Amino acid sequence: MKEDFLTNFREIVIETPVDIIIRQIRELISSGQLKAGDRLPSERILSERFGVGRTYVRDAIRKLEFYGILKTHPQSGTVVSGLGIIALEGLITDVLQLNGNDFNSLVETRVLLETNSAYFAATRRTDDDLMGIKKALAAYELAVVDGRPSMEEDLMFHLKIVEATKNSVLMSLMMIVTPDILSFFTKNKVCSGDKPISALREHYEIVEHIENQDADKAKASMRNHLDDLLNVPN
Amino acid sequence: MKEDFLTNFREIVIETPVDIIIRQIRELISSGQLKAGDRLPSERILSERFGVGRTYVRDAIRKLEFYGILKTHPQSGTVVSGLGIIALEGLITDVLQLNGNDFNSLVETRVLLETNSAYFAATRRTDDDLMGIKKALAAYELAVVDGRPSMEEDLMFHLKIVEATKNSVLMSLMMIVTPDILSFFTKNKVCSGDKPISALREHYEIVEHIENQDADKAKASMRNHLDDLLNVPN
DNA sequence: TGCTAATATTTGGTCAACCAATTAATTGGT
DNA sequence: ACCAATTAATTGGTTGACCAAATATTAGCA
Known part of the structure; x- marks a missing residue:
């Protein structure tokens, strides 16, 4: 009987702060609020806005950069890479509008x-x-x-x-x-x-x-x- | 004439500390000193050994984890995940390409x-x-x-x-x-x-x-x- | 001797402070 | 009024210290 409870609860997935931030940034891009070439708010601003440490924001950006969605320029800012947007699923119709x-x-x-x-x-x-x-x-x-x-x-x-x-x-x-x-x-x-x-x-x-x-x-x-x-x- | 120098120098690629660490870990694995399932030395040990900050080591591990080569267990250690080793071979060339x-x-x-x-x-x-x-x-x-x-x-x-x-x-x-x-x-x-x-x-x-x-x-x-x-x- | 429980250590995770490069703002001179 | 050079603010990069969980060690008892 207890096993049933366990199998039910198994589906719960903990969403790390990094995942939350990634999801939010993705939504910003797919909703068109962040277009190709736009500059992302600074890491500090984002960390304050999300209410988490800057490390989480940095990790999220790193991961998105790895996917090719973002491009970071040291001491300057992080911008949305146009070609990387393609990596986002289900976003296509929004891009072409x-x-x-x-x-x-x-x-x-x-x-x-x-x-x-x-x-x-x-x-x-x-x-x-x-x-x-x-x-x-x-x-x-x-x-x-x-x-x-x-x-x-x-x-x-x-x-x-x-x-x-x-x-x-x-x-x-x-x-x-x-x-x-x-x-x-x-x-x-x-x-x-x-x-x-x-x-x-x-x-x-x-x-x-x-x-x-x-x-x-x-x-x-x-x-x-x-x-x-x-x-x-x- | 200067053009010749330029074309020669173009090939130089700056190797960030992260890249160096990745390369070294890669060599450890391909040389057989690190086999699948083995535990990596702790981040602190590695950072001391490489003579760089722990952040670099962490970033390198994150990147390798992204490729599926390593797997990190919180508060326990980082182990070599056997599956992605093939991907590791062409990793650097892929990035360069x-x-x-x-x-x-x-x-x-x-x-x-x-x-x-x-x-x-x-x-x-x-x-x-x-x-x-x-x-x-x-x-x-x-x-x-x-x-x-x-x-x-x-x-x-x-x-x-x-x-x-x-x-x-x-x-x-x-x-x-x-x-x-x-x-x-x-x-x-x-x-x-x-x-x-x-x-x-x-x-x-x-x-x-x-x-x-x-x-x-x-x-x-x-x-x-x-x-x-x-x-x-x- | 063998086993359990308390403790010390090591681990990756997290944070706040600091650094150098860049960019914006200000000042001073023409 | 305009432009140059200097200064101030902002940016991502980096560091060391601290945290809780996991592990290794040790102490204590049967």
């Missing part, structure tokens, strides 16, 4: 990022990159021929290409944009009919150009591929 | 975003947009001729162009990337000499193309402008 009719912006930006990713990927791809891309393409093809929903495999294929660019910032930006794209398409039930078949052919074409390291053709084929996609919602 | 080529990615991505922004801005600009851009350009020119630091006005000019694209996602991404760009340039004291003069001329050229709504030329002139900028740090 999408308002319904902005979907065109979203797609347009994706096209922009991806066409150039194809260009860079064709330029810098290693054999490992190529193998990863082909693997993702195979998974996508498998989903298509089975008639299964292939949206996830499709996105994975595209992300693999971005990965091959060796551009971490480009990768990060794609990670920001991708979830919103995905949520829209799943919500609007696009991606039906015989679209995946033609898309598959285009995927093969893109991979071929990347394999041959023909950057311009890779870019062009990616643009062609995404233009098809762009005509659907519009 | 992140800090090293990230800037290239940053600049490359900025060029990408901005050149296409110029394109879209030329296509969609309203008269109000044009006025705003010219206003920002005037402010920039004023700063340049006064010899004042013109970095902020420069960025404002670029942001105004992005604004004219009417693409909110593009705008958001630029806002994410911009602070990191800015912090780098202010830190490395670039943007000196007669650079602003030529930059000013290029700005005028960009505005001219945007005014004439010549998208391709606007894009080309923006690329030319940013390529100059890209050649500085590299």
